Amino acid sequence: MIGNDIVDLQLAGIQSNWQRRGWLQKIFTLLEQKEIYNSSSPNLQVWKFWSMKEAAYKAHQRCFHHAPTFNPKKIECVSATSVCIEKYVYELATEFTKEYVYSIARSTGAYYYSEIFQAEINPREELKKLIRSSITKKDRLYFKKDINGIPNLYINGKCSKIPFSLTHHGDYSAYVMLS
Structure with a gap:
């Protein structure tokens, strides 16, 4: 399975004061909090962990068809490249720039293709273009x-079962699809 999440760091800085009393304790485990406090860049570490948890949650929800119940303390970042939910471990790939943090969670060893866009580009339309390149132009x-609440791609009225995930925040959006 696959999931992704992007955090626009500028918008996150405006929308959320993670340093307010009790915020970290509601979202992160004790080990994650320790790593945040010991980080040379606590702000970046907060949003990296947040993005990793969100991406893993999406992959897990899609895999098990769970109703939406995001409980971040039950999702643990056990390393820089793995997250555990209900004893299931997801591999994580996270990249960050000055502008955003982007994480992709996947089943162990799964190959994927992903693209990140500025806000004016619609990731759904870009994903359709990619898929359309491998099917006939007549297909709807x-x-x-x-x-x-899990998005699915339909081709000619039938659910395609193509594993993908979409994300957006602020000025950034992205998709990821298993290949």
């Missing part, structure tokens, strides 16, 4: 969320 593509 659209996205529809299931009862748990």
